[in-house]
Amino acid sequence: MPVAPLFRPIDVAxxxxxxxxxxxxxxxxxxxxxxDPIGTEHDLVRQxxxxxxxxxxxxxxxxxxxLIRRDSSRRLHACLPRYSKLxxxxxxxxxxxxxxxxxxxxxxxxxEVASIEGAVxxxxxxxxxxxDDNLVRSEAVVGDPARLAECDAEFHVLVAKASQNRVLQLxxxxxxxxxxxxxxxxxxxxxxxxxxxxxxxxxLIDAIRYRDREAGVLWTRRHLQDWxxxxxxxxSLDRSVEHMYMEHAQAARRR
Amino acid sequence: MPVAPLFRPIDVAxxxxxxxxxxxxxxxxxxxxxxDPIGTEHDLVRQxxxxxxxxxxxxxxxxxxxLIRRDSSRRLHACLPRYSKLxxxxxxxxxxxxxxxxxxxxxxxxxEVASIEGAVxxxxxxxxxxxDDNLVRSEAVVGDPARLAECDAEFHVLVAKASQNRVLQLxxxxxxxxxxxxxxxxxxxxxxxxxxxxxxxxxLIDAIRYRDREAGVLWTRRHLQDWxxxxxxxxSLDRSVEHMYMEHAQAARRR
DNA sequence: TTTTGTCCCTTTGTCCGACAAAGTTAAAGC
DNA sequence: GCTTTAACTTTGTCGGACAAAGGGACAAAA
Numbered sequence: 001m002p003v004a005p006l007f008r009p010i011d012v013a014x015x016x017x018x019x020x021x022x023x024x025x026x027x028x029x030x031x032x033x034x035x036d037p038i039g040t041e042h043d044l045v046r047q048x049x050x051x052x053x054x055x056x057x058x059x060x061x062x063x064x065x066x067l068i069r070r071d072s073s074r075r076l077h078a079c080l081p082r083y084s085k086l087x088x089x090x091x092x093x094x095x096x097x098x099x100x101x102x103x104x105x106x107x108x109x110x111x112e113v114a115s116i117e118g119a120v121x122x123x124x125x126x127x128x129x130x131x132d133d134n135l136v137r138s139e140a141v142v143g144d145p146a147r148l149a150e151c152d153a154e155f156h157v158l159v160a161k162a163s164q165n166r167v168l169q170l171x172x173x174x175x176x177x178x179x180x181x182x183x184x185x186x187x188x189x190x191x192x193x194x195x196x197x198x199x200x201x202x203x204l205i206d207a208i209r210y211r212d213r214e215a216g217v218l219w220t221r222r223h224l225q226d227w228x229x230x231x232x233x234x235x236s237l238d239r240s241v242e243h244m245y246m247e248h249a250q251a252a253r254r255r
Numbered sequence: 256m257p258v259a260p261l262f263r264p265i266d267v268a269x270x271x272x273x274x275x276x277x278x279x280x281x282x283x284x285x286x287x288x289x290x291d292p293i294g295t296e297h298d299l300v301r302q303x304x305x306x307x308x309x310x311x312x313x314x315x316x317x318x319x320x321x322l323i324r325r326d327s328s329r330r331l332h333a334c335l336p337r338y339s340k341l342x343x344x345x346x347x348x349x350x351x352x353x354x355x356x357x358x359x360x361x362x363x364x365x366x367e368v369a370s371i372e373g374a375v376x377x378x379x380x381x382x383x384x385x386x387d388d389n390l391v392r393s394e395a396v397v398g399d400p401a402r403l404a405e406c407d408a409e410f411h412v413l414v415a416k417a418s419q420n421r422v423l424q425l426x427x428x429x430x431x432x433x434x435x436x437x438x439x440x441x442x443x444x445x446x447x448x449x450x451x452x453x454x455x456x457x458x459l460i461d462a463i464r465y466r467d468r469e470a471g472v473l474w475t476r477r478h479l480q481d482w483x484x485x486x487x488x489x490x491s492l493d494r495s496v497e498h499m500y501m502e503h504a505q506a507a508r509r510r
Numbered sequence: 511t512t513t514t515g516t517c518c519c520t521t522t523g524t525c526c527g528a529c530a531a532a533g534t535t536a537a538a539g540c
Numbered sequence: 541g542c543t544t545t546a547a548c549t550t551t552g553t554c555g556g557a558c559a560a561a562g563g564g565a566c567a568a569a570a
Contacts, residue, residue: 051554099421107426
């Protein structure tokens with residue numbers, strides 16, 4: 001028969017973890033602000049009273065979590081985690097879980113429709129200017145599938161940004177990162193793929209500009225359906241998406 | 256005046272990063288499967304021909320990314336990244352970006368509605384059994400806000416699981432993790448909060464069981480609106496959500 | 511005045527060797 | 541056969557070391 005609990009579990013995390021936790025706490029509760037320097041490794045050695053190897057392991061943890069980074073001169077400072085970096089962890093996880101194309105498509109439909117609805121409602125002139133600029137660049141590379149795919153990815157990021165909802169922005173990113181590499185394949189494989197894509201973007205920008213929600217949703221749906229039809233030509237919907245990641249990971253490494 | 260760029264930056268990743276990349280590649284492309292042992296640090300020292308400190312820094316990177324973990328005996332093995340762990344990185348990021356309650360609420364509305372739609376369409380008997388079980392446990396703790404909040408969080412995870420869409424499951428998680436701690440406050444602060452919450456869950460399970468999409472969407476909306484009304488009593492919608500994270504992070508540490 | 515070369519100091523990335531604590535394995539004892 | 545004990549292994553941490561690269565200051569050159 002278990003005795004009544006008298007003691008709480010002791011915190012027995014390894015030292016490098018405690019170092020990481022301590023710095024994380026200072027950043028999250030705002031005592032260290034994004035951009036603030038963290039100090040040199042030697043400083044941290046002195047402050048925490050542990051070995052430099054231990055400090056360095058703690059730094060790796062925070063760096064991977066996107067809370068701190070090294071600037072050009074390799075000095076440490078706090079920073080706001082970048083969505084795209086965090087999202088790439090998630091994309092990787094989705095690949096490892098062998099999600100199917102259907103899952104990806106359905107979720108993206110939901111998320112992109114929500115994005116456009118938000119954008120129609122709340123886009124600013126600045127947002128529209130960015131979208132217009134993207135459209136011009138897209139038109140210029142309509143014959144170059146790789147570049148066009150890049151513009152397409154950026155376009156949808158801009159739409160999400162125009163929705164003024166960062167939770168949504170972040171939620172759609174992992175799926176979008178998996179989409180992106182296949183766009184290129186589809187633009188290549190489908191006749192009139194490029195022009196159709198650019199035309200859809202134009203309609204979407206119009207919908208945002210004139211705050212026409214119906215049109216926005218309609219063209220988002222069409223845009224994604226086009227993309228799906230392109231995909232169906234090269235694979236089945238139940239197929240998992242592992243090859244998408246391979247392309248994406250390579251691109252990320254080149255960056 | 257800057258000259259036109261002639262050379263691309265050379266790839267000079269530090270050794271610990273290369274170690275991490277190499278192991279990640281083997282895991283992602285499937286040569287190392289989830290559960291497979293990675294070998295001891297000494298093994299890796301031999302294989303990569305670098306110092307153990309370097310290996311350990313690489314391990315921290317992978318560990319933080321959720322690709323490898325140490326089992327009870329601290330041996331390294333590959334594993335499938337856990338959504339909830341990755342999502343907590345994102346929650347943290349959302350807090351640091353100081354997202355407002357409005358952003359969180361809107362995105363959650365979208366994601367939870369999509370979840371229930373998927374669940375209504377595709378839930379299995381197993382999913383329903385899990386939901387029923389959750390309901391029973393919720394009813395048992397309806398007077399205990401902390402436990403009830405825990406059950407509520409689990410309930411929505413189960414609904415998302417029933418949608419059979421892992422992309423959606425993952426996309427909703429970061430927002431849900433921020434929701435969770437406030438549920439407790441709301442159940443405490445709002446009269447009849449607990450019973451209303453359980454009643455909504457009951458309706459949602461019915462909707463899933465009888466594949467009644469309308470009812471599912473309706474009750475999800477109501478459920479979230481209830482939650483929002485509770486929140487409005489204690490703060491404004493434009494308020495950012497930092498306090499939610501503090502609670503959540505503490506809970507995570509206790510785990 | 512702006513660029514280039516040089517010197518010095520700091521910081522990072524990496525290496526080596528070491529050791530206590532905790533876990534594992536295998537032998538010894540009942 | 542089961543438990544205890546005694547090696548052995550592995551991890552977490554430590555101390556010190558060194559080369560390479562960055563930053564700053566300053567003088568020489570264009």
